[in-house]
Amino acid sequence: MRKIKAKIIDAAGMERTITRLAHEILERNKGSHNIVIVGIRTRGEPLAKRIAKKIETVEHVQLQIGFLDITLYRDDLLGKLEQPQMKGTDILFDLNGKDVVLIDDVLYTGRTIRAALDGLTDIGRPRTIQLAVLIDRGHRQLPIKADFVGKNVPTSADESIRVHLKETDGEDEVLLMHPESQP
């Protein structure tokens, strides 16, 4: 069992961070007219819904929102001990020419995002793909950078980040966990 080292974001902080991300996305794109939101399953899904809702409230619009399952695009699929469970991709609108805002909870090695980019290009050809994450914890293994970051959290590679969301885990918080072996 890993022990908690610090609570990085609490429920109120999460709300503020999501509000700020929504505003940054709007500012960068000069409004919401060409934006579509795509959350990466699992925890990118509720985050995407919340950010979309925030944008909709500010702009008085209805956004198109979809969800991406990257399982089939993973580079570690063959030879993994645990077969990952697929949760399905659910993008029922045209991506061509859109500004896609891709949303995930934690940016770490960058491999998930690499897989997500491959997955998106199989579905359509967006004008731009932008990346919004709640936490950037560093340690990139691929040349990938987020456009919108909730919080930068310097970590060591053996620590871990736990994102808990109301929808999936019952409460809103982000925890930094000690390494496994820590007494």
Added chain:
Amino acid sequence: MPLKSKHLLGLDGMPKEDIQLILDTAVSFREVLDRPIKKVPPLQGKTITNMFFESSTRTRLSFELAERRLSADVLSFQSSGSSVSKGETLKDTARNIEAMKIDMVVMRHSAAGAPHYLSSVIESAVINAGDGGHEHPTQALLDMYTLRERVGKLAGLHVCIVGDILHSRVARSNIYGLKTMGVKVSVCGPATLIPRDIEKLGVDVYHHIDDVLPKVDALNILRIQLERDAGRLFPTIREYHNYYGITRQRLEKAGREMVIMHPGPINRDVEISADVADGESSVILQQVLNGVAIRMAVLYLLGTR
């Protein structure tokens, strides 16, 4: 959670969790088939050999398409014009192909048990694409998938399989699979086409189609295999149609909505009338499409295991 089995030889004895996993995984692949680019990369670098020792169009094309859509390399092999006609045994043929470093074998054979034997002599995963009168597991899986997609559930439904149960591997795999998933299964056909003791598989037997129609949620109508000297087992095609053919009048008389399935190829106006085959309750073409998704799911689950 991976599949318990390394091979897919049949649905007899396959645990419920495995069937559930295949059906659920196929939902994701069904979505892939609606995309503009219908190809995904999970089996890149894997080589799959299709060994068809018996003629097949639909199943072979469906498997090939599923393999290619998963980015696998595909080797297809038909027994006519191959070393089999020079007298090579199944074991030697398969081991020679395997020596070329392949990962999976999909096999159709006229002898029941051929894929089971094959799985004992080679290292690769073996998928049964139909063995004699024994099993055709991917067909039954796609039938269950299609039924679940249409009705929304499987457990508690009542399915009747109509026609030539005796020669049908589709019937057998469906009975095993449906029973495991909690579906009530009946079979209906002339006594000459119903195997003796089939009740031991836990199915009800009917000889009059109009007795069972008012009770069922779905029909799986089997093809009358005209090429198999059907006249020996019932007097004429016309008589078969009169007694067992599924027609609009029959369905109206039954007074109940039911899903109409058929594994194809259909004999119009023999086992099924044209208006039923093309009618609103018919899911025959969805079965064909879902077949690709089911085969992608099976290949994916066995190939990344």
